[in-house]
Amino acid sequence: MNRDVWIVDDDRSIRYVLAEALREAGLAVREFGDVPAVREALREARPALLLTDVRMPGEDGLGLLAELHARGIGPVIVMSAFTDVATTAAAYRAGAVDYLAKPFDLDHAVEVARRALAEQPAAAPSPALTPTHALLGESAPMREVFRLIGRVAASDLNVLVTGETGTGKELVARALHEESARRGKPFVALNTAAIPSELLESELFGHEAGAFTGAARRVAGRFEQAEGGTLFLDEIGDMPLALQTRLLRVLAGGEFYRVGGRELIRGNVRIVAATHQDLDARVAAGQFRADLKHRLDVVRIELPPLRTRRADIPLLARHFLAAAAQELKLPPKRFARAALKALEQRDFPGNVRELENLCRRLAVIAPGAEIQAAELGTAAAPIAAGDWTGALHAWASEALARGEVDIHARAREALDRTLLKAALAAHGGHRQHAAAALGVGRNTLTRKLGASRKRSR
Numbered sequence: 001m002n003r004d005v006w007i008v009d010d011d012r013s014i015r016y017v018l019a020e021a022l023r024e025a026g027l028a029v030r031e032f033g034d035v036p037a038v039r040e041a042l043r044e045a046r047p048a049l050l051l052t053d054v055r056m057p058g059e060d061g062l063g064l065l066a067e068l069h070a071r072g073i074g075p076v077i078v079m080s081a082f083t084d085v086a087t088t089a090a091a092y093r094a095g096a097v098d099y100l101a102k103p104f105d106l107d108h109a110v111e112v113a114r115r116a117l118a119e120q121p122a123a124a125p126s127p128a129l130t131p132t133h134a135l136l137g138e139s140a141p142m143r144e145v146f147r148l149i150g151r152v153a154a155s156d157l158n159v160l161v162t163g164e165t166g167t168g169k170e171l172v173a174r175a176l177h178e179e180s181a182r183r184g185k186p187f188v189a190l191n192t193a194a195i196p197s198e199l200l201e202s203e204l205f206g207h208e209a210g211a212f213t214g215a216a217r218r219v220a221g222r223f224e225q226a227e228g229g230t231l232f233l234d235e236i237g238d239m240p241l242a243l244q245t246r247l248l249r250v251l252a253g254g255e256f257y258r259v260g261g262r263e264l265i266r267g268n269v270r271i272v273a274a275t276h277q278d279l280d281a282r283v284a285a286g287q288f289r290a291d292l293k294h295r296l297d298v299v300r301i302e303l304p305p306l307r308t309r310r311a312d313i314p315l316l317a318r319h320f321l322a323a324a325a326q327e328l329k330l331p332p333k334r335f336a337r338a339a340l341k342a343l344e345q346r347d348f349p350g351n352v353r354e355l356e357n358l359c360r361r362l363a364v365i366a367p368g369a370e371i372q373a374a375e376l377g378t379a380a381a382p383i384a385a386g387d388w389t390g391a392l393h394a395w396a397s398e399a400l401a402r403g404e405v406d407i408h409a410r411a412r413e414a415l416d417r418t419l420l421k422a423a424l425a426a427h428g429g430h431r432q433h434a435a436a437a438l439g440v441g442r443n444t445l446t447r448k449l450g451a452s453r454k455r456s457r
Contacts, residue, residue: 004028006038006041007019007022007030008052009053018106021110047073051079052064053079065094076096077100087150088151097119135175136312136316148299158270160298161303164303177270185226188232200243201243206223206259207219207221207259211258223269230272231271234274235275236274248291254268320360321335328360330364339375
């Protein structure tokens, strides 16, 4: 049996350490510093397993991986210090059987190599462009999340995303969709906790004209809107039991009726559900169906709270501060080193969302171009009702001091955009419910949305 393992990495120290560990495990190892050397060696021999780095001078590891997969040579394990959703997903699409994030544990690397030698190579990939994702992180917990997303995205398995509020569960769902074969089809999100229980069935499955009071015409539900794509059901743990039963039937048979309808509709939708609750505890308490949990929890991706990945806080903080300045059309700012250190010490019970909100406030109210540690205290507490006027005053004062014009129009535009975005997010994108919550008509909301899009072009 061929036991030859090839290692491709431009870092000599990594090649040496990994090669020694594999040799101690009884494997024959060859080392290469670049892709051309591997291609030359392939003229005379083939490896039983190849481990390649992603980023190397000249040709990269992903190009080599695609070439080997097309020639039926493998299996291949990808290694990289630059672990993110796009890279891991691209590696799995190109045929990698596993992904090792640097720095890796040598015992784990040996075990991964042994497993790859014992298994068949992955199935042929489907080509796609690699998008950019909003998920950020370089810590070990986030690298594992990226690896899972990359491995699961290409499948059609249902996924349950768990984690505390504010950890970014919808971002995971979007990444799963964008890295799947369904990326050209709709991604539809619904927060099941934000919709009144009496309206939730209609939201999911649609309704026929006359199905209930006010139903003047046929309306497609989220399942129909997401046909061929992905339906993200957020806060699934809050779904009423009666509706859980109907959802279970749809997941089991792929068929449903609109509310008040007689036409059987067959759907082709991938379900990604999310919850911050302990579904096992809710099942034990009789508040969630065990059979529905098993249908949803085929693959679970657990997002770590921010306090367990403090090393990611500086990266996230810089990103959010720059994004806020760009969105609000403010001068760019930066964090002093001491300020970043202070942020790393915070627990952030609201997780990434709390950090993002803090950075947005600092983008507006911090007086200088460099944010100092002492200034974090004034912006740390969430803005209570009425206190946002202080932030508005600070922004207006800075704009006036710079001699800017059209301040009133820009402030009104930002206010409308912020309120619309918050209301739509709170009501799962449902315009009628968002308009009602804001106290405006649906037509008014639609008009303002259109105007906002035109100005952003």
